[in-house]
Amino acid sequence: MQLFNEIWMTIQSVFAVVLSAVMAFCPFIIPSYRGLPAVTYEIRTVPVYAENAVLLTLAEDGASGYRIVHGQNAYHVEVRAAQELQRYFERAAGALLPIVTDTEPAAGKEIVIGRTNRAVDALVDQTLYEDSFQIVAVGETLLIAGGETRGTLFGVYAFLEEFLGCRWFTPELEVVPELSRAVIPADIDVTQTPAFGFRHTSWWPAQDTAWRARMKLNGSMTFIHGSIDESYTDLVMFGGSDAAHTFNSFMPPAVYFANNPEYFALQEDGTRSSGQPCLSHPAVLALTKAGIARWIDEYPRAKYLSVSQNDNWFYCKCAECAAIDAAQGSPAGSMIHFVNKVADYVKHELGSDVLIHTLAYQYTVVPPKNLRPAENVAIQLCSIDCSHHEPYKISNPRFVADVKAWSEHTDNLLIWDYNFNFAHYHTPFPDLRIIQPNVQTFYENGAVGFYGQGNTQSLSGEFGELRAYMVAKLMWNPYLDMERLMEEFLYFYYGPGYKNIQKYIAFAQSRRGYTFHIGSKPIMPVLFNPFDLARAQAYFDACAAAGSEAQRARTERSALQLRYYASAEQIGVFFPWNSNRIDAARQLHEDFVRLGITHLREGPRMMAQPDYNLPADQWSE
Numbered sequence: 001m002q003l004f005n006e007i008w009m010t011i012q013s014v015f016a017v018v019l020s021a022v023m024a025f026c027p028f029i030i031p032s033y034r035g036l037p038a039v040t041y042e043i044r045t046v047p048v049y050a051e052n053a054v055l056l057t058l059a060e061d062g063a064s065g066y067r068i069v070h071g072q073n074a075y076h077v078e079v080r081a082a083q084e085l086q087r088y089f090e091r092a093a094g095a096l097l098p099i100v101t102d103t104e105p106a107a108g109k110e111i112v113i114g115r116t117n118r119a120v121d122a123l124v125d126q127t128l129y130e131d132s133f134q135i136v137a138v139g140e141t142l143l144i145a146g147g148e149t150r151g152t153l154f155g156v157y158a159f160l161e162e163f164l165g166c167r168w169f170t171p172e173l174e175v176v177p178e179l180s181r182a183v184i185p186a187d188i189d190v191t192q193t194p195a196f197g198f199r200h201t202s203w204w205p206a207q208d209t210a211w212r213a214r215m216k217l218n219g220s221m222t223f224i225h226g227s228i229d230e231s232y233t234d235l236v237m238f239g240g241s242d243a244a245h246t247f248n249s250f251m252p253p254a255v256y257f258a259n260n261p262e263y264f265a266l267q268e269d270g271t272r273s274s275g276q277p278c279l280s281h282p283a284v285l286a287l288t289k290a291g292i293a294r295w296i297d298e299y300p301r302a303k304y305l306s307v308s309q310n311d312n313w314f315y316c317k318c319a320e321c322a323a324i325d326a327a328q329g330s331p332a333g334s335m336i337h338f339v340n341k342v343a344d345y346v347k348h349e350l351g352s353d354v355l356i357h358t359l360a361y362q363y364t365v366v367p368p369k370n371l372r373p374a375e376n377v378a379i380q381l382c383s384i385d386c387s388h389h390e391p392y393k394i395s396n397p398r399f400v401a402d403v404k405a406w407s408e409h410t411d412n413l414l415i416w417d418y419n420f421n422f423a424h425y426h427t428p429f430p431d432l433r434i435i436q437p438n439v440q441t442f443y444e445n446g447a448v449g450f451y452g453q454g455n456t457q458s459l460s461g462e463f464g465e466l467r468a469y470m471v472a473k474l475m476w477n478p479y480l481d482m483e484r485l486m487e488e489f490l491y492f493y494y495g496p497g498y499k500n501i502q503k504y505i506a507f508a509q510s511r512r513g514y515t516f517h518i519g520s521k522p523i524m525p526v527l528f529n530p531f532d533l534a535r536a537q538a539y540f541d542a543c544a545a546a547g548s549e550a551q552r553a554r555t556e557r558s559a560l561q562l563r564y565y566a567s568a569e570q571i572g573v574f575f576p577w578n579s580n581r582i583d584a585a586r587q588l589h590e591d592f593v594r595l596g597i598t599h600l601r602e603g604p605r606m607m608a609q610p611d612y613n614l615p616a617d618q619w620s621e
């Protein structure tokens with residue numbers, strides 16, 4: 001089957017090149033495609049209730065008898081919750097509700113925020129996790145309460161979203177409906193607890209503190225993965241110089257390799273590599289303990305400190321390391337053996353309850369046979385080698401077996417997942433349909449944390465903002481109606497021509513490659529010939545034509561993926577014989593700049609003045 005697919009893909013790509021060559025001399029052979037007409041309906045985000053539903057009216061025609069109450073000594077996050085409720089309620093219902101503390105005598109019409117002296121406080125479930133919340137109506141009183149560090153604020157956002165129809169699609173795009181009547185079911189009684197206790201994504205929009213809070217994200221990994229601003233909520237944080245690949249922080253090769261090569265990894269040819277430490281050498285353990293002790297002092301708010309392999313495969317094969325790995329059936333053996341010692345030191349000698357984090361990544365993805373991570377060790381399993389052509393349980397059953405095995409080994413399993421192309425940020429990557437089933441797989445197999453890595457450096461010329469929204473939503477609840485969420489997002493983000501974007505997503509999906517990864521060259525994830533590119537461009541053009549100015553700009557930015565693809569693969573107008581290719585390249589670069597794209601791949605910036613003879617994947621500094 002794979003061979004058949006590879007042959008078919010090769011035929012298709014040869015066809016794309018031949019077509020590009022013909023097109024260089026006969027551009028008129030490209031048919032003129034048309035997109036879909038704009039829709040004339042509006043998508044409403046406000047819930048519709050049955051006619052006989054018993055409703056509680058919070059405001060009508062811009063008037064309300066309600067006020068917002070929080071505790072006199074409320075935590076700053078709960079005060080923020082009251083303020084956010086006041087702000088969005090006024091915008092939606094036209095009524096500015098006063099905020100008072102619980103030192104005021106109780107009145108009937110109150111929205112009670114967090115813990116207070118009010119009678120409804122007796123209903124607060126004190127066993128709820130700190131991100132969880134309740135929304136309960138008792139008579140005319142409405143209670144929104146949860147964990148004080150986050151849950152109560154998340155409860156307010158859920159209330160605004162699910163009952164008043166507010167949406168926060170991106171930091172710049174929020175939807176607040178105008179309501180003549182703000183009503184809720186009179187018997188409202190909602191409790192929500194997130195699927196994953198640690199929720200973090202580094203997609204560009206998630207660097208906005210307010211947006212992160214509104215999407216109920218709670219995690220922070222490092223400074224490079226967005227802000228660690230705690231002005232909205234307390235965060236579940238990593239401390240230290242980084243959240244991954246930290247061995248060099250404890251034992252920098254520049255300091256130790258020349259005089260103590262024996263601290264570093266023995267290779268098969270007898271040389272030492274500075275790429276990884278020797279995890280059996282006592283000095284390595286001593287240096288790591290000292291480094292962790294320092295971090296515990298420097299980062300008192302950290303829940304996790306990472307003791308994790310560097311980003312390469314040069315692990316140690318000395319007799320001692322190799323013996324552990326052989327006995328455990330995986331190089332994760334010597335890793336867990338080492339990390340457990342650090343964790344034991346942290347717990348018993350330093351008396352710290354910080355969790356020691358390590359990666360199950362590349363050579364350590366397969367768990368040890370019977371060596372268990374200590375209770376205060378957290379494992380973060382990375383899906384870096386997975387193909388994205390189908391959900392992992394279909395495309396990568398061995399990886400899913402590793403997920404299951406790790407979750408049997410530890411209660412602290414975090415996931416590190418990816419949904420984009422690191423080497424080509426702005427090329428089609430048709431894996432939107434696998435995000436939800438994958439998140440479900442991780443949740444159903446016991447993962448307690450999820451980090452969705454994204455393009456953290458730049459706005460997206462693909463669907464980065466949609467991906468950020470989806471992954472943030474799914475971390476809270478993997479079983480949401482994703483079709484509906486996506487449709488809402490596309491409608492508001494791209495405008496009434498959004499059916500074209502839906503059509504394009506399905507079209508790209510139908511042209512996806514047999515296997516593709518997060519570093520694949522553009523032709524692997526999707527195979528477009530010049531006819532396909534023209535048809536896809538017609539969808540984006542039809543969408544842009546129907547949108548507002550802001551929607552048109554977003555559509556144009558997302559459409560950059562087609563020209564980037566054509567340039568990188570040198571097909572269509574970017575074919576080397578095509579006399580228009582230099583002008584097309586210049587125009588593409590100008591559009592990247594105009595639409596706010598700063599990086600084309602992970603790492604370096606896009607050049608200010610690239611050589612337009614070169615494909616766009618060579619325009620980075």
Ligand SMILES: [Zn+2]
Pocket residue numbers: 265266277278279280281316317318319320321322
């Ligand atoms: Zn060794």
